[in-house]
Amino acid sequence: MNARKKVAFYTLGCKLNFSETSTIARSFKEEGFDRVDFTESADIYVINTCSVTENADKRFKTIVKQAQKKNPDAFVAAVGCYAQLKPQELADVHGVDLVLGATEKFKITDYLNDLSKNDFGEVHSCEIEDADFYVGSYSIGDRTRAFLKVQDGCDYKCTYCTIPLARGISRSDELENVLKNAKEISEKNIKEIVLTGVNIGDYGKGEFGNKKHEHTFSELVEALDTVEGIERLRISSIEPNLLKNDTIDFVSKSRTFVPHFHIPLQSGSNTILKLMRRRYLRELYVDRVNKIKEVMPHACIGVDVIVGFPGETDELFLETYNFLNTLDISYLHVFTYSERDNTVAADMDGVVPKNVRSKRSKMLRGLSVKLRRAFYESQLNTTREVLFESENKEGYIHGFTENYVKVKAPWNPELVNTLHRVELTHIDEDGLVRFEFVKELV
Structure with missing residues (x-):
């Protein structure tokens, strides 16, 4: 462990996974590893998995192949949600050496005394009660x-x-x-x-x-x-x-x-909310949106929605669509329902054909574009505070206002990680907002 070995990380899924990957990465640093980008050759590749959608499951094999292309002799470890739910399935993927469940992932460096490739993936999972x-x-x-x-x-x-x-x-x-x-x-x-x-x-x-x-x-x-x-x-x-x-x-x-809330709805139909066993009905959701807008009219509100849940008829989907269209919200995160093993919904009647799920998803994504545009337009000619990000994207720097309006300006490295007061002036062709500086560095 004294030689400076290289480790690379790939994170699938949510912000929570990203935070946990960073903690795991710091434990490697303490053990004397150098972190490199996943696109580079490394001695160890750690993949933090997600199992929220079918797509995340499928991507895992692709990512393992990417790692093996960079270094066929590298040690490949899988951690995270998919590793807990289906450890043997991951262990059976060619090239995977180690699979760690929910209780073991933060102790990954304890398992790395021997980095030689295994003929099969070694599993250290746990009962989730642990x-x-x-x-x-x-x-x-x-x-x-x-x-x-x-x-x-x-x-x-x-x-x-x-x-x-x-x-x-x-x-x-x-x-x-x-x-x-x-x-x-x-x-x-x-x-x-x-x-x-x-x-x-x-x-x-x-x-x-x-x-x-x-x-x-x-x-x-x-x-x-x-x-x-x-x-x-x-x-x-x-x-x-x-x-x-x-x-x-x-x-x-x-x-x-900041005046920005992201509140999962999942369905605008009380019938579907009950089938999902959500802990509220749509009336409560309306109440929450109204309360936010009452005290923060300029607040940004994002919404999670699942389309194609079992039992979602055309009428019930339109109920969701029309409900979202009347709410004072700013954008949607749309998820197409996919069956997950060991869930109640996987055995429910009223399965929605995949092509119908796809069509409904497309309709809601279109609605999201409309909602975001309307929200951005409502913010024009107002003064906001922008935090600029660190990436040069095709000659532009991007940033977000406190209420999550995405802005752009010609690339200027001096703006990175600084806060500025700006007046939002107009919306560009790509849907992002342009501005004029009101006051220099805050």
């Missing part, structure tokens, strides 16, 4: 934004979802540790933190299935608002039934929390 402890993590995706994990697992029993099987019960980081991690991030001159988890509104449940709420999500939000050195805090995604009025009111007056 995943009852919490490992905090955060990732620094680029120099401008970090993903901070505050919660893991889920106690909900949505009929389409494998996440509780892959990540275990709901459990949270201690408030003191979240604040410590936030402070560490602030000391790296990162301007924005995005809070992540599986079900972050459930924050407060302790380790080992302890249901005592040491702190609520609202208390977490209020405490993070006091961390010095952080310019922006963003809530990544929160269930509508867990987004309380006190949190919305606090964000509206907050020093650092």
Whole structure:
């Protein structure tokens, strides 16, 4: 382990996976490994898997092949949700040497004494009931934004979802540790933190299935608002039934929390919501959107929607489409339903043909473009604060306003990771917003 070995990482799926990959990467660094890009030759390739969609499963084999092309002798390890749900399936993929389940992934360096290739994948998985402890993590995706994990697992029993099987019960980081991690991030001159988890509104449940709420999500939000050195805090995604009025009111007056909410809906039909075993009906969703807009008219609201769920007739789909079309929301994340093993929905009647699922998905993506355009137009001629990102994209630098309007300007490296007051002036051909500077560096 003393020789400087090279390790590369590939992350599939959500922001939570990205935060955990970063924590695993830091453990490699402590063991004397040098991190390289996944497109380079490495001694070890670690793939952090996702199993939310069928597509993520299929991509795994492609990624293993990419690693083997770069170095046929490299040691390939798989961790993450798919590794927990179907460890043997991953172990059987040609080239995979090690598969680690939910309790083992953060101990990956303990398994690396011998990096010689195996004839078959070695599996170290666990019963998901054993995943009852919490490992905090955060990732620094680029120099401008970090993903901070505050919660893991889920106690909900949505009929389409494998996440509780892959990540275990709901459990949270201690408030003191979240604040410590936030402070560490602030000391790296990162301007924005995005809070992540599986079900972050459930924050407060302790380790080992302890249901005592040491702190609520609202208390977490209020405490993070006091961390010095952080310019922006963003809530990544929160269930509508867990987004309380006190949190919305606090964000509206907050020093650092931005007016941007991402709230899963999944369906605009109460019939389908009941089949999904969601913990709310559409009336509550309307109430949450109205409350946000009442105190923050300029807030951005993103929505998750699943199309093609079993039992979704044309009429019920149109109910969802029309419902979304009347809501004061800003954009959609559209997911095409795919059957997952060991879920209730996989055995339900009323299966929607895949071509119909695809058509409905296309309709909602078109609606999302329309909603985003209308939201951007509503923000023209207003003054906003933009955080510029670090990538040069075809001669342009991009950034986001506090309420998640994406802007562009000719590339200028001096703007990277800086905040500026701007006036939004017009929408470009590519749908992004142009602006004029109002005030220099904040």
